[in-house]
Amino acid sequence: MNSSMNGKLLEIRDLSAGYSASVNIINDITMWVEDGEILTLIGPNGAGKSTLIKCLCGLLRYSSGSILFKQKEINGLKTHQIISQSIAYVPQTNNVFSRLSVEHNLDLGSLAHPQSRDQRLVHVFELFPDLKRYLGKKAGILSGGQRQMLAIARALMSSPKLLLLDEPSAGLSPLFRRQVFEHVTKIKETGVTVVMVEQNAKAALKISDRGIILAEGKLRLEGTAEEVLQSSEIGEIYFGAQNGSDA
């Protein structure tokens, strides 16, 4: 799959961050995200993938380096200020408000652009028609796969330019896993840039333009999805640990 190469939407320069001042989880990460592409971050557990995503949406302050979104530094901004710049993040777990209805969940996604709520609703129902049936129901009754769909739909309600997905296929049945990747492809076709952290490396890279391998908090490889899939690093770092099994 070819990158659209429309320019850098997100740039990360020499980024180091961790959960305590003395220990960094990620070190000197330099990478970028092209406008309109799907970029997959892969790596073994503890590689720093989720830490990196948390830095991108302001949940974690970084100790050094910089993050530029649309050429503007986002350091020092609070999470809601970063999210209001058309970045949407879907956490891996606890990603819907289970006591609220499906409709309320979707409404909360359109906080930044309430005037385009109805228009966005039509758009997300085109992608996730199943959600229409559950509109008035509490999100807590949905299955794991349906919750993931709702979480992604809510993120799309904010008309994001950049969508950050943290292991969207984790814990899902093979059917829902396939559906998630199909949806991500469709989302990209609407002009949304997607950065996806995934453990199902092969399936994720198949729909991606580029891939990045992180290991022990450092960037080990960056390239097109094809290059990353064919690389020896992926065997050593990732597939080796899983005996080559993948979705």
Added chain:
Amino acid sequence: MIQFLIDGLVNGSIIALGAVGLSISYNVMRFANFAQGEVMAVGAYVSLGVLALMGLGIGKMGPVSFGWPLLVSILFSIMMTSIVVLITDLLVFRRLRDKDSSRITFIIVAFGISLIARNVIHLAAGGDQQFYSFYIPRAVQVFEGLKIVPDDMLILLITVLCVVLMHTFLNRTLIGKKMRSVAENPSLARVIGINVDQVIRGSWILGASLAAVSGTLHAHITQLDPEMGFELILPMFAALIVGGVTSIYGAVLGGLLIGMSEAIAVAIGWSSYRGAVSFLILILVLILRPHGILGEKERDA
């Protein structure tokens, strides 16, 4: 007995309003606000101050022994208590949130603030009991064996109005929806772009407003004294836990149950044990439903 139940319903409705305020702070800010009783006391004393400044007494509305002056004093009280809690949040609780302090730290600090507030009230207003009015409202005979004080009916009506407004606010307004989302999962609320600090300020105002209303109404049917907050906090916590801490409707139900159970205790001659009866109910409910009547299992988000 019906007479006692009506008394219980009125006391319970005041406890319920305070408990709803507690429920909001517990769910949105994630700690048991032991200073909520003192917020009620501050509200009651502000009303007293406004009434004194206006110099018109508490007014009269038909058979009801209070009128617009007391209602105006409640509005001023809502404003003043909201300002007081927002300043307290800015100076104390916000700093604790920024430092990611533990829940126990919040609780101890709230307890400390309640002690400070109680003593400030003592210094400012004196330790003697005070009254909005010395007029004793007359009961009206509804039918044989049942007399109702019109004030009680209006207090019940005000409580119902507050709960309906609260329900509408939480379900129909944007800030209400944000508040519910922060109450359920603050981390997720933050990452979908909700300004959690703004929501917390809103919930302080909401809790303080309810405390101002319930504190003033409580002072109207009883009296004011600096210890009133401390006396109210235990039944309010009992109401909150009986109803289920995760549900504001549970807090209303719990408040009414506690009020009624205290009234029944008085009716059967256990007036010395009225406080103990509410805690007996609390224990029974928790054995049968550990999350309270309408509560759900809590999740640390």
